[in-house]
Amino acid sequence: MTGPVHSGEPVVQLDGIDKEFAGVRVLQGVDFDLCAGEVHALVGANGSGKSTLMQIVYGVHSPTRGTLSINGEQLRLRHPKDALRRGIAAVPQELPLVASLSVAENICFGDLPCRAGIVRWRDLDRRADAALSQVDVEGAIHPRQLVGSLGLASQQLVSIARALAQGARVLILDEPTSSLGPEAVARLHEVIDRLRSEGRAVAFISQRLDDIVALADRVTVLRDGRVAGRLLREDVTPEAVAYLMAGAVGATGPERVDAKADDRNMEVLSVEGLPLPGSVSGVTLSVHCGEVLGLAGLAGSGTSELLRVLYGTVRHHKGAVRLFQHDVAKWPIRRRIGAGMGYLSGNRQAEGLVLGQTIEFNLTLALNRRGRLWPLPRRRQARRVAEVMEQLNIRPRDPKTLAVALSGGNQQKVVVGRWLLAGTRLWLLDDPTRGVDVHARAEIHGLIRQHVAQGGGALVTSSDIHELLESCDRLLVFSRGQLVAQVDPAVTGEDEVLALAGGLIPAA
Ligand SMILES: Nc1ncnc2c1ncn2[C@@H]1O[C@H](COP(=O)(O)OP(=O)(O)OP(=O)(O)O)[C@@H](O)[C@H]1O
Ligand SMILES: [Mg+2]
Incomplete structure (x- = not known):
């Protein structure tokens, strides 16, 4: 694994973020930052506010209070496109793919290669192929295939390929490995290592503690919408993360009850x-x-x-x-x-x-x-x-x-x-x-x-x-x-x- 190469000012900085939905506060006073050349993992129990916090960074939600700064400039994003224009791309938790379009069309969605108003299908396939080859270990996904005909794991890979194809400096990955098998996970870890060594900033959400241990330079743990703790690379162990998530020692295994x-x-x-x-x-x-x-x-x-x-x-x-x-x-x-x-x-x-x-x-x-x-x-x-x-x-x-x-x-x-x-x-x-x-x-x-x-x-x-x-x-x-x-x-x-x-x- 390559070490972090981050330095200097954070590319993304959130200060004192509160978020309310219909009067219910789901984030409270959260500070979070992301530097070039690092993987910052965000972990926490279901419903602790991880996705919401990241959705503020990639322009889905605006904070109720608090500020977002990108490259030192305080601003308000109104749409994920605003975020993309500033070099922030995301793989959301629920995949926003169009089932009736091909893999290639999904990967280049919103940015189809055109000349004189005509789509260059060959360029489209080429671009999709290049992005796919980074994540599709088995070469099982074809750019012309309909996304709707793929299983969930393959769809997850297509989403990741799409974020990579957008060439962003900041990548937000919300549970990208949740339905991937071990070989695809290992491949994704390699890809993320490479992104980091290229000086990109990666925010990474996962429920898999092994992902966190393998990848994170820093970990921020959320509990009930607040920061419960932070860990640096050398302190990241499954036990430490599980403890901060729940405020208690890790989960017990299933109780064995046998049938008559x-x-x-x-x-x-x-x-x-x-x-x-x-x-x-x-x-x-x-x-x-x-x-x-x-x-x-x-x-x-x-x-x-x-x-x-x-x-x-x-x-x-x-x-x-x-x-x-x-x-x-x-x-x-x-x-x-x-x-x-x-x-x-x-x-x-x-x-x-x-x-x-x-x-x-x-x-x-x-x-x-x-x-x-x-x-x-x-x-x-x-x-x-x-x-x-x-x-x-x-x-x-x-x-x-x-x-x-x-x-x-x-x-x-x-x-x-x-x-x-x-x-x-x-x-x-x-x-x-x-x-x-x-x-x-x-x-x-x-x-x-x-x-x-x-x-x-x-x-x-x-x-x-x-x-x-x-x-x-x-x-x-x-x-x-x-x-x-x-x-x-x-x-x-x-x-x-x-x-x-x-x-x-x-x-x-
Ligand atoms: N659009 C919405 N309207 C109302 N409440 C919402 C909305 N989106 C999220 N919430 C609430 O905000 C809280 C945080 O949700 P969020 O999706 O950020 O959690 P999470 O940490 O990503 O959890 P998970 O691990 O299950 O993905 C939850 O209680 C959820 O019910
Ligand atoms: Mg979530």
Whole structure:
């Protein structure tokens, strides 16, 4: 790693920032600065104000009080374009990509190469290629591909490429690694190291403490909208960061509650010969009562696709899917939900969350779709909603808050909470802890464990293999649509899983 080369005046400086939304103060007296040639990490629990603070720097919000200075000049940005003109580009937490446009068009969005009013498509592809090659390790993304056809991890890479293509001196990365697998994360670390050594300034938000430890020259920790502490590179350890975030020692792991012995032989789900793109013989697997089955794989391995096929969003014409002995292969989604299946999409905004509706509406969406003859009495529903909000520590605690006003991690907790409330028996969870802070992460795994102990089952993917090894009973490893191995998390290391997923160890 190259060391920081920063010197002199900060390029970005925030002084005494307060921010209120409809009278609610979410930032209070925050000072933050960013120098050329450094990576300044901003960390904090979900809802602590990280994204809001950075949105002030890249022109989405104006502060209620306090000042923003860029290169020593105090100013007010009215739009992200104002920020870009001053050399500040961002990768926002919720990706602002246009699904119906190509990768190249998204990367050069707002700045298409034209001559005499005509778009130069070749130049467009070339520019997109150059930006993509910096982040796309496997060369899996093509500039002409539609963004809507890409998985979330690839979309995240496209967003990063777009920020790089904008050639800014200041880059703000809001959880750029939240859905990336280990190889893409390592590549991004290299890119950020290079940006730093070129003298650019990088502000970096992440819930992954390993990102922070690997990259940060300085760390600012936010708690409830105020600065809780600052660390310099030599003091940055996972423990120190976790302590400052919560004001307590790090999270405890999920509590182990095991299902009753007689239930464990019962199959919740059994799948035979299910075709996935790239697979030759189809996928065969089963999930038992009380079991959390992990699905590991690199980007494009087919694990997310498998969950979508099981839920019914992607149709299949071959293979058998049995849910509690019922053949559900031809059932529509609604019927599968009725029979006890719940699916959490990796892309909460695109598929999971109704942004213009309240927390309560979003939490009870599946509950009220489960083919009940009568809806749950209002009071009981309100009580259950309050319980789930408490369990997952969803903030703000008012169930009437609109989903759009929630921080990213809290939005994630709402989509997880939905299936908790619905009493679903088989959970299909695509990266359930994406962007969730360490404490809530342990909480979510604890809840998955509790859920399966009551006679359910769960299939879980994650870009974080370490997390899968810690939380699953069995782990299936996928590589390019093929199920290549089944491993026991108790005796298997992360490196071995990675090697299997990367095809470095031939499948047994
Ligand atoms: N547009 C908005 N209207 C009202 N409240 C908002 C709005 N945007 C954010 N908030 C509130 O501001 C607080 C801080 O949110 P922010 O998104 O900055 O948190 P964060 O630290 O980025 O969290 P996460 O780790 O979950 O992304 C939250 O309580 C959130 O509900
Ligand atoms: Mg955020």
